[in-house]
Amino acid sequence: MKSGLGKEPLRRFRRHDHLALVGETQDRVYRLEEGWACRYTLLPDGRRQITALYLPGDFCEPQWVLSGRAELPIVALTDVIATEIPLGSIRNSGDEGVSELIDALMTNFNRQSDWIVSLGRRSATGRITALFTEIYSRLQHNGRVRQPCTIPLTQQDIADVVGLTPVHVNRVVSEMRRQGLIQFSGKTIIVPRPDEITGQHAGVGLAG
Amino acid sequence: MKSGLGKEPLRRFRRHDHLALVGETQDRVYRLEEGWACRYTLLPDGRRQITALYLPGDFCEPQWVLSGRAELPIVALTDVIATEIPLGSIRNSGDEGVSELIDALMTNFNRQSDWIVSLGRRSATGRITALFTEIYSRLQHNGRVRQPCTIPLTQQDIADVVGLTPVHVNRVVSEMRRQGLIQFSGKTIIVPRPDEITGQHAGVGLAG
DNA sequence: CGGTTTGTTGAGGGCCATCAAGTTGAGTGG
């Protein structure tokens, strides 16, 4: 429905497959049709920090239209089905396709600034609440909200987004479940009423 | 010397003056000739998180060429002298001016990803060391390294970049001075041998 | 020279990391 595209090939990735390796030249972008992915950095001691999350409906990664190069690896967090969109086809289709990607790029840019605020100034509960709120809002924007909002991330994945240990993430989400803010269905997290999970941590919560 | 520019007006800002207010339309970018500035977010409780630092020689902010709008406020951290570059003049001068700004934009984008890693996974000492290293490297790239490298930021400013309290920043930098890694000249910090301050915290240090 | 910003230092405590065991559940192959 977007960019006047339709015949591009679908690509499938299994969980833990890489959509891009570090330093790789990219002559395409993906649009995720199904599944989640992320950009990440690996530390020398093996810890991981996720620096961007890609949800169904998202472009991955818009900045390739400008740089043509993956600075960081992209990996599938679940099984993924993605449309492969050659950069040439976008540029040839006039400015509309490009400006759609530019919009996505600027959105990601501003989202990164927001995450810096979260990581710098929010408590564990605040960060996780902010993450769930952001996910819901983005899924809604992409027209992918099923009722209720389900989050197919492991607690380790969440920990690597919010800059905490999986152990502490577990304590926080367990407490949120105890308070009825979220539910578990097996191992996947469900946010039944996304508007109500923002307590003190709403605006940009405090650390104490 | 860049962009074939030369007659653009110089603008002066005093410390704490704003170069841009939130939501403001921007039909120009600045290039900082003298002085430092930053982009920041203010939290409801008054705390501040700096999300980007602008050093002498930097463009501020390159993304305005794409969005034409300031999403966050920019404030001068010292007295500033900046060249005002109308966006129209850049676009008219062909693609060179634009692509120079696109490069700067992508650099800032990648730098934000790096900061997410620092804030998510590094200890206080690691973050501050990473900040000093980044500053030195950027000043060198901009051709602005005096010997030795001086940093005109208050400890409060540093705290707002690295997501810590000024009290703890003081303890960390005092310890670094005790170890001879940095020096103080009055209230400004001097890094005599930037290559040597990266101890355990070098690559992407550990939190313990 | 009085007021304000900035830096400094101490005491105490809370948030979150670390270490260490389990428990649960999904997938696999016999």
Added chain:
DNA sequence: CCACTCAACTTGATGGCCCTCAACAAACCG
């Protein structure tokens, strides 16, 4: 159908990093 395996989740104990509160010193400024 049932061991087996492995990833993911859970829970407790302990401690350290960094925050908070507080007071004071030093430098800057009009």
